[in-house]
Amino acid sequence: MRMTPKVVVVGSFSILAAVVFVMVCWPYAHRDMTPSEIFRPRTLVEAAGRAIYVKNGCVYCHTQSIRVVDWGHGAERIAQAGDYVGDRPILLGSQRTGVDLSQEGGEHPDDWHIAHFVNPRYTRPNSIMPPFKWLGMESLNTLTQYIQSLGMKKADVRMARQRYWKEESIKAYEAGPDVNAKWLADIVPEGWRNLPNPYATTPAGLKRGQFVYQQFCIGCHGPIGDGMGPAQPYIYPPPLNFTILKGREISGGIIYYQIMNGITGTAMPYFKRELESQKIWEVGDYVAVYFINQSDANKDPCGIDASWEPYDCPDGAEARQRNR
Amino acid sequence: MSSTSQDTPKTYKTARAFCLTSAFWFTMATSAGMIGAGYLMAPDFMANIEWLHFGRIRPIHVNINLFGFVTPGLLAAAFYFLPRLLRTELYSERLGIVSCVLWNIFVFAGVIGIAIGYTQGREYAELAWPVDILVGISFGLVVFNLFMTVKQRKEPILYVSIWYACAAVLLTATTYCIGNVIWRPDTGALLGIPDAIILWFYGHNVFGLLLTPLGLAVAYYVLPLVCRSPLYSHTLSLIGFWSLLVVYTHIGTHHLLQVPVPTWLKVIAIVDSVAMVIPVMIFLINIWYTVKGKLGVIYADIAGKFIFTGTIMYFFVNIQGSIMSLPQVQRVTHFNNWVVAHAHLGVLGFAGMTALGGLYYILPKITGKPLYSRFLADLQYWFVLIGVVGFTIGLTIAGLIQGNAWIIGETLYRTLPEIHIYYVARASTGLLVAIGAYLGLYNIFRTLFFNPGVSK
Structure with missing residues (x-):
């Protein structure tokens, strides 16, 4: 094959033209511009x-x-x-x-x-x-x-859901800590409310909880859990101050549920995609031990102690008795 | 090497101008790359600087690399070898200078445009419409100059490098206009899915119809000369050339395998992506057989060293590309740093190293003096080589971590701490490339302007 300028130009242009026709023009001519069922125009x-x-x-x-x-x-x-x-x-x-x-x-x-x-x-x-x-x-x-x-x-x-719960959460927050803490507990389904944290409080577990806290929670709730993280000035209702929760019967289950599901309407996102079960329980216990200063970890009802658990559940004897 | 460099009193002004253009923008591109790498490592680094933040510095980095560093570097060599292979003068050095000045203006205008927010927001087609027009004119002038040179040739046979160089500029001038939807000055985009199809048709052809053919042209010219070996096979160059044009132009849609585009389009893209081994291996067989037994000569020659390394990178990047186009593989490799590694291996490892080799080959010829510093050029070679290899390995690992984590259900936030160390490694190896770029600029500047070396 003798490569002359004409061969190079005509040959390469013909190839390009054919490819543009097949790969660009043909799909364009047969494009389907039917809006999908979720489509709406932008404002x-x-x-x-x-x-x-x-x-x-x-x-x-x-x-x-x-x-x-x-x-x-x-x-x-x-x-x-x-x-x-x-x-x-x-x-x-x-x-x-x-x-x-x-x-x-x-x-x-x-x-x-x-x-x-x-x-x-x-x-x-x-x-x-x-x-x-x-x-x-x-x-x-x-x-x-x-x-x-x-x-x-x-x-x-x-967004409609966000707006509805934003109003509800602001109402609860503005009614003061008593109402707010009760509202936060009451929106959790009953089964969860009565559930203590099934993990024992251990130094290793607290350390893991702290690690999770620093990676996911510290920006809003702050390093000492008082809700004064750097995001606080921009967020309303503001991030929860955990220290107000002492003596309000906040179970491990309530904390778990709120971390897992988040509180729509507030800046508290759900973490059920990010964090597996153990991580949520342990960050919950970290919050309970260090910031609320009151943890129900490893309390009755415990069921059978998991084989790796370092301590027997204190009420475990009773549970063992009852379950016999 | 060729002792005929002073047969005719050529000035090579255009080649010189493009040399300097390439060397300068290489430093700018790597500097932009370093800033981008800095953000990924420490996002509050240089915080709140509007025109430097990651979303702008990344397209700046990419555009400078494609249009400021690699293309002008390869064109510089083309402006040298075309007249030589055709036994004639460049049609017009003055026109060449004009095209080079315009070229720099468009790169500069494009960069400033992106920095202040004038972007079309489409990868590889960011440049705003007025800049697109400048690109078109610059390409047009180069095309005109090269083709008029071909027309006034005294050598009847066209060597393979000339096919590649002419086809590259001609076809890219065309696909650039198509891909940038030049008939829609306001947005430079189509509506919906067809916009993605046309964008990736063009986007992949920046490599397929510009960097690759220009790079192969340089390799086909320089390596046989460095080794003083005749080209292994004319037939292979022919098949390689035509198969490259046919196959490479089809594969852009492999960027859209996981997107709702017609299945037949994906099938064509996958089949042709795999078929890329044909033009690639034909070229490599041809060029590696040409240099067979001469690796010592290549190692001793700075240009040969750069370009031969480029051919090895070309092998890896294309085999990798074929594998990545398989849907099962892409489930892991898509959307993460694996692709970034692949892009750097191609643009810097193959095209960039070939461009640098081309520059170091022509500089002694067009100045009539040896390089200002062979040592600096060697240092640059090792910096760029270690940089791009380290970079590729680091980012490939990061990509595999991300891709595999996502596919087993890890969320993105969970994978970020896992890959942080690889962002540090990428910035560290990237720093080597950046230092290499500055060494190269100094060396090339001194070779062109204040070269104490004795004329040959």
């Missing part, structure tokens, strides 16, 4: 927030692309082509340095996001997102409106 504020998102390169760390293999946040909704029919440009992203945001809307209340943008480590001590305080409150609010719209109609349902 003007949300569109403005999206422009901020694009301008600041959020897409380089956050995908909006839920896959079949995903477990994390948003995995209940595998992405469909119809979810993206309003996106120009589409912001699928190519890397998850941070979490996927497809279904971020309504996951947290607005104030959580503001604290998170001011410094991501205020609400997520492990985060490696750079701070966006420099955007200024007005832009942060606009950006938050966009984030809260991610997930479209599904996000709207979650």
